[in-house]
Amino acid sequence: MILGVTELSGRVAIVTGAAQGIGRGVAIVLAERGADLALWDLKIAELAVVREEIRDLGRRCVAIEVDVAKRAQVDRAIRSSVQELGGVDILVNSAGVHSSILFRDMAEEDWDFVNDVNAKGTFLCCKVVVPEMIRRGGGRIINIASDAGKTGHATEAHYVASKHAVIGLTKVLAIELAKEHIRVNAICPGWADTPMLRQVFKELAAIEKKTEEQIINEVVKQIPVGRLGTPEDIGKAVAFLASDDADYVNGQSIGVCGGYEMH
Numbered sequence: 001m002i003l004g005v006t007e008l009s010g011r012v013a014i015v016t017g018a019a020q021g022i023g024r025g026v027a028i029v030l031a032e033r034g035a036d037l038a039l040w041d042l043k044i045a046e047l048a049v050v051r052e053e054i055r056d057l058g059r060r061c062v063a064i065e066v067d068v069a070k071r072a073q074v075d076r077a078i079r080s081s082v083q084e085l086g087g088v089d090i091l092v093n094s095a096g097v098h099s100s101i102l103f104r105d106m107a108e109e110d111w112d113f114v115n116d117v118n119a120k121g122t123f124l125c126c127k128v129v130v131p132e133m134i135r136r137g138g139g140r141i142i143n144i145a146s147d148a149g150k151t152g153h154a155t156e157a158h159y160v161a162s163k164h165a166v167i168g169l170t171k172v173l174a175i176e177l178a179k180e181h182i183r184v185n186a187i188c189p190g191w192a193d194t195p196m197l198r199q200v201f202k203e204l205a206a207i208e209k210k211t212e213e214q215i216i217n218e219v220v221k222q223i224p225v226g227r228l229g230t231p232e233d234i235g236k237a238v239a240f241l242a243s244d245d246a247d248y249v250n251g252q253s254i255g256v257c258g259g260y261e262m263h
Contacts, residue, residue: 007243009034012085014078016068016125017095019046021194022144025231026092026238027054033239035090036060038081040125042067060085068095068121078128087136090242091129093122093166094144098196100155100203111158118162123169130177138181140242143170144234145186147257155207163188167253174251183250185241190257191219192229224259 017023018039031054047063054061062084066077133139149163174184255261
């Protein structure tokens with residue numbers, strides 16, 4: 001826990017996918033820095049645990065069950081968030097899904113599921129939040145993309161395409177919303193140690209006929225800082241982009257990957 005750091009005091013943040021992994025880490029860091037939180041996720045039981053963690057930090061926090069790929073649910077979620085917390089200043093689009101499938105084995109349903117959550121979900125959440133930010137006189141949108149959104153990874157055609165879409169949307173919104181005092185940026189995590197990543201390692205081990213430990217060791221060898229990332233690593237970068245210190249940062253896709261992108 002970070003004590004005495006309140007550069008986001010008085011701000012209201014929505015974090016999607018906040019029940020676990022990167023979303024949870026981001027939400028905790030933002031709360032430590034003074035923000036009040038609306039947590040959005042389908043996993044309402046896990047989300048309630050995160051809500052109580054944030055309330056224990058002395059912040060206001062609500063947990064809202066929502067499928068970000070469904071417009072009606074997103075509409076309800078923004079109404080509830082604004083009613084409970086008074087508005088929204090920060091949106092972090094962290095909700096995401098992943099699976100490791102070779103392209104030749106990928107079904108249309110696999111493609112649609114990943115792109116509906118990762119790309120369409122980001123679009124819909126921005127769509128409902130932007131009018132609220134304009135009413136507040138500005139805001140910050142931080143989209144969680146991926147290093148895969150800048151490069152390409154085998155077994156991830158659907159995921160890579162969805163994250164390229166998130167980066168593209170980030171750039172366009174950064175241009176269109178600048179005059180409204182809304183700054184839009186993306187974070188591109190590398191190998192951040194989350195339940196989703198552990199599932200990725202399991203899937204890759206099966207595809208490559210290796211052990212999970214072998215896969216992890218091969219990955220870590222390619223990261224210059226010599227370790228996997230943490231959700232808190234991502235949260236700290238998000239907190240910077242959400243703060244006034246990043247007022248002149250716009251339309252960027254920032255790698256938080258320990259230098260992995262250089263490989």
